[in-house]
Amino acid sequence: MTIVSYKDLYGWTMDEIVKVIGLTNNCTFCGVFRRQALDRGAMLIKADKILTGHNADDIAETVYMNILRGDFFRLGKCVAIETGKDGPLPRAKPFKYTYEKEIVMYAHFKKLDYFSTECIYSPNAYRGYVRELIKDLEATRPSTIIDIIHSAESVDIDTSAVKMPKLQECTRCGFMSSNTICKACVLLEGLNTGKTRQAMGRKETTNTADEETKETASIEQQATEIETGKITDTESQTGLQKPKITGPLEIAHEEEEKNTSN
Ligand code: SF4
Numbered sequence: 346m347t348i349v350s351y352k353d354l355y356g357w358t359m360d361e362i363v364k365v366i367g368l369t370n371n372c373t374f375c376g377v378f379r380r381q382a383l384d385r386g387a388m389l390i391k392a393d394k395i396l397t398g399h400n401a402d403d404i405a406e407t408v409y410m411n412i413l414r415g416d417f418f419r420l421g422k423c424v425a426i427e428t429g430k431d432g433p434l435p436r437a438k439p440f441k442y443t444y445e446k447e448i449v450m451y452a453h454f455k456k457l458d459y460f461s462t463e464c465i466y467s468p469n470a471y472r473g474y475v476r477e478l479i480k481d482l483e484a485t486r487p488s489t490i491i492d493i494i495h496s497a498e499s500v501d502i503d504t505s506a507v508k509m510p511k512l513q514e515c516t517r518c519g520f521m522s523s524n525t526i527c528k529a530c531v532l533l534e535g536l537n538t539g540k541t542r543q544a545m546g547r548k549e550t551t552n553t554a555d556e557e558t559k560e561t562a563s564i565e566q567q568a569t570e571i572e573t574g575k576i577t578d579t580e581s582q583t584g585l586q587k588p589k590i591t592g593p594l595e596i597a598h599e600e601e602e603k604n605t606s607n
């Protein structure tokens with residue numbers, strides 16, 4: 346088994362990141378880094394496909410989250426059993442129709458090692474509220490989870506009039522991105538240059554209500570500064586090395602899922 350850690354890939358552990366940003370909004374960092382880490386790990390072992398363990402409960406939650414956020418672009422793709430089919434590293438969710446309960450029971454009766462815990466880094470993650478809501482719905486309608494998935498599958502979203510982001514290679518790390526510099530590099534830049542710490546410090550002292558909007562604005566500002574050259578572009582700043590990959594990097598699966606990585 347090959348294990349790749351955030352520390353190896355990015356120079357930061359999640360514990361260290363949480364020390365900087367606290368217990369809010371760290372899904373932004375974890376989600377973006379994890380998504381890219383899966384690609385990097387897969388390429389390291391020369392895999393030609395990534396299979397993730399998302400189950401039916403996870404997918405129903407993601408559908409609901411995308412509806413509540415009004416994210417129709419992700420709504421259209423989040424129930425696909427396979428994405429990125431035309432790229433070199435497709436992703437698939439073989440447990441898409443398997444309930445979490447069934448997986449737990451299978452592991453229990455087969456006496457398999459089973460790791461079950463809640464994430465300690467994000468006690469207030471949005472997903473937690475949606476999970477509660479779905480559990481409540483399930484109490485009155487047992488087929489809720491599969492109904493949500495089937496409903497999303499039958500939604501036909503017309504994206505012809507929408508300008509979709511064009512996938513390209515990040516000019517820093519070489520991984521796919523919808524911008525010149527990918528979000529992982531932007532976030533890492535903020536951590537390595539102390540800008541994230543400054544932004545978090547400002548947030549604590551000003552104590553404004555809309556924390557998520559402010560953090561996003563801060564990240565976007567960092568991206569603009571990096572792109573316009575106000576922050577110089579060196580690999581040593583991000584800690585990311587250009588990957589040694591042959592072939593095109595047009596991986597057509599969705600970008601990080603804002604902590605959804607469902
Ligand atoms: S909830 Fe998920 S995305 Fe957020 S910090 Fe925990 S593992 Fe990472």
Ligand SMILES: [Zn+2]
Pocket residue numbers: 515516517518519520526527528529530
């Ligand atoms: Zn990058």
